[in-house]
Amino acid sequence: MGRGYNLLFVLVTFLVLVAAVTAQGNRGSNSGGGRRPHVGFYGNRCRNVESIVRSVVQSHVRSIPANAPGILRMHFHDCFVHGCDGSVLLAGNTSERTAVPNRSLRGFEVIEEAKARLEKACPRTVSCADILTLAARDAVVLTGGQRWEVPLGRLDGRISQASDVNLP
Template sequence: MKFPIIAVLLLTLSTALLKAELDAKYYEKTCPQIEDIISETVQSASKQDPKVPARILRMFFHDCFIRGCDASILLDSTHTNKAEKDGPPNLSVHSFYVIDDAKAKLEKACPHIVSCADIIAIAARDVVTLSGGSSWEVLKGRKDGRISKASDTINLPAPTLNVTQLIQSFAKRGLSIKDLVTLSGGHTLGFSHCSSFQSRIHNFSFLHDIDPTLNIKFALELKNKCPNPNTTNPNAGEFLDSTASVFDNDYYTQILGGKGLFSSDQSLASDSRTRWIVEAFAKDPSVFFKEFADSMLKLGNVGVLENGEVRLNCKIVNS
């Protein structure tokens, strides 16, 4: 039986639409300088402020985990709406200016072409590479969302979650147990304030003042830096691993030694579903680097919008 020509055309169009996914060469003709512009912006900002790499990587995670990778974390609050960046877990997310700077340069080079969501994804790759980690070809073609609600940030994985809760949180975003352990390795970069781990070193339980899964020497060092939950300097805290400005596999060595800063991190070393992956990454950094690149690509596909927009200003939706 032969299909009418119009039916064949519709079938072909439908198939093409189904395959309209992210593409590493998405801007090859419309904005070929995109990678260079973003890379130069990220490098310049990182030289001025060593905290930038950890902040950009965290920004990417927090963006993708809410409504998908749609740059909703960049939108400012309005008088009628409190946006994601003002939700409690995101108050410590900084360096939005780096994305804004890259966007301003891209608007001059290729106006109305590059989405803010793609800028975050590329910048996240760049900060990993710049810090000594792996590199990968970022898939592009994301669109920017128009919705951003602070109330949605309750869905971000908290530093107090156990492995089962973490697995469930990642599974809702189509991410596996391997992705969970791999992406948690992003904590190889960065710093945490005392408030995120105070409960582990002060009055942990009826039986223990300190979380017994913590290395005792490490715990006492933390107590010295964060002596009292009520009087601790709000800027006090601890680096997430011993090489916090270098992207490496030290995070996994740390948690195997009971030096995971967050209980969510430490739990990965005590659960049979995740420990074997932690051990593999601690043993061979090259395995971690490869898996991290793969998981970042997978995370970058979460919630990609088909009908979003390309914001002219990353802070506000187009009018």
């Protein structure tokens, strides 16, 4: 990979982390009545959540390396609108996914496969918002970035409007 690509990837990674930290600090509605995301959130309810997501991401990034920046970009676009709530994953004629900036997002199949595997292992337990966040972290690590602990316990957003993507 070229130097320009690596620099761009580092810049995008930084922006995603800033957006995630900012969104988490300003998103009282995602706290579930006082519940805040934390490391180890799923505990015994889904011990393998991180290894399942990592395995899926690793498989997809190995077969199509462009999935790594695609997943990171998708996470950024998710966090940018209403916080890191997975709302960019929702499909619909007027969802965030259909907004002009999001039409070129890639990696949805990675998140969908991870969700399917997690549903088999831990039915109705892990949020899509957490899956996308873990996948973004793993994409960074798989391309040479540093690993960090990801607080889990985000709630999935239920509202996804293309009109919300076009911020002033």
